[in-house]
Amino acid sequence: xxxxxxxxxxxxxxxxPKLLDWLKNSKPDIVCLQELKCxxxxxxxxxxxxxxxxxxxxCQKSYNGVAILSKYKIxxxxxxxxxxxxxxxxxxxxxxxxxxxxxxxxxxRVASIxxxxxxxELMADQKIEQSEKFIYKLNFYDRLQSHISSLAxxxxxxxxxxxxxxxxxxxxxxxxxxxxxxxxxHLQERIKFRNLLNIGLIDSYRVANQESQAFTWWDYRGNSxxxxxxxxxxxxxxxxxxxxxxxxxxxxxxxxxxxEKASDHCPTFIxxxxx
DNA sequence: ATGGTCGCGAGGCGA
Numbered sequence: 001x002x003x004x005x006x007x008x009x010x011x012x013x014x015x016x017p018k019l020l021d022w023l024k025n026s027k028p029d030i031v032c033l034q035e036l037k038c039x040x041x042x043x044x045x046x047x048x049x050x051x052x053x054x055x056x057x058x059c060q061k062s063y064n065g066v067a068i069l070s071k072y073k074i075x076x077x078x079x080x081x082x083x084x085x086x087x088x089x090x091x092x093x094x095x096x097x098x099x100x101x102x103x104x105x106x107x108x109r110v111a112s113i114x115x116x117x118x119x120x121e122l123m124a125d126q127k128i129e130q131s132e133k134f135i136y137k138l139n140f141y142d143r144l145q146s147h148i149s150s151l152a153x154x155x156x157x158x159x160x161x162x163x164x165x166x167x168x169x170x171x172x173x174x175x176x177x178x179x180x181x182x183x184x185x186h187l188q189e190r191i192k193f194r195n196l197l198n199i200g201l202i203d204s205y206r207v208a209n210q211e212s213q214a215f216t217w218w219d220y221r222g223n224s225x226x227x228x229x230x231x232x233x234x235x236x237x238x239x240x241x242x243x244x245x246x247x248x249x250x251x252x253x254x255x256x257x258x259x260e261k262a263s264d265h266c267p268t269f270i271x272x273x274x275x
Numbered sequence: 276a277t278g279g280t281c282g283c284g285a286g287g288c289g290a
Contacts (some may be wrong), residue, residue: 010281010282010290011281011282011283014281014282014283035282035290037282037283038283061283062282062283062284062288062289063283063288063289063290117289117290119289119290120289133289165290183290219279219280219290220279220280220281220290221278221279221280221281222278222279222280223279224279224280263281264280264281264290
């Protein structure tokens with residue numbers, strides 16, 4: 001049984017002691033991390049290597065940054081999604097890393113993804129759909145879909161895990177009416193997210209939890225966690241070949257999000273049975 | 276209540 005988790009840590013260095021505790025207790029084999037918020041030279045390679053992980057990173061100073069930790073060997077690392085026009089321009093924002101991990105002679109393609117939040121202060125009379133950050137978010141989704149489509153023919157075990165910054169359905173956010181048209185629950189971004197499901201990816205949390213309401217993120221402001229005012233915006237979207245192997249899928253907020261110095265997100269994971 | 280709270284890095288931006 002292999003456990004694969006995703007966790008937006010909101011600064012790898014601010015979270016390091018808590019992250020190491022969680023790794024020790026939760027015992028994931030593969031972890032996708034988002035919001036590292038550090039340059040590569042400041043990434044805690046030694047501490048995480050000592051914890052037993054191979055490491056692949058795509059770092060950026062102060063903002064963004066994604067990584068993959070794995071108990072198994074990491075190969076074929078790709079950093080950043082291609083641009084839609086296939087130009088050789090690289091995205092200045094470090095939001096994507098992908099690799100192939102071999103477990104008992106089976107290849108698993110794993111990606112750690114940090115979709116842009118897309119929210120911003122709006123000028124007078126400006127609508128959210130007109131803001132540059134929101135347009136960048138929608139464009140990032142288009143790039144992601146294009147890339148995932150290009151991998152579909154491989155018929156692999158594929159896991160696209162990370163912070164998608166979208167609550168999929170009404171059950172996935174505490175106040176769907178209040179968030180209608182707002183960031184995290186705007187129709188246009190929900191359509192982009194659903195497009196990933198329409199091309200064949202599966203929301204792995206829902207494989208084992210059809211009806212339950214559970215969140216992976218709670219705003220630091222307003223004591224949101226105590227009031228359970230959250231949203232499910234972190235996902236492991238998986239290929240059909242992976243979905244067939246799922247033995248368990250869940251969210252780990254207790255003992256993580258309720259701690260001092262917690263990230264505003266908590267981990268979510270799947271366990272898969274590799275024959 | 277047009278705020279609130281973190282993290283980065285040293286003022287304001289991003290979430």
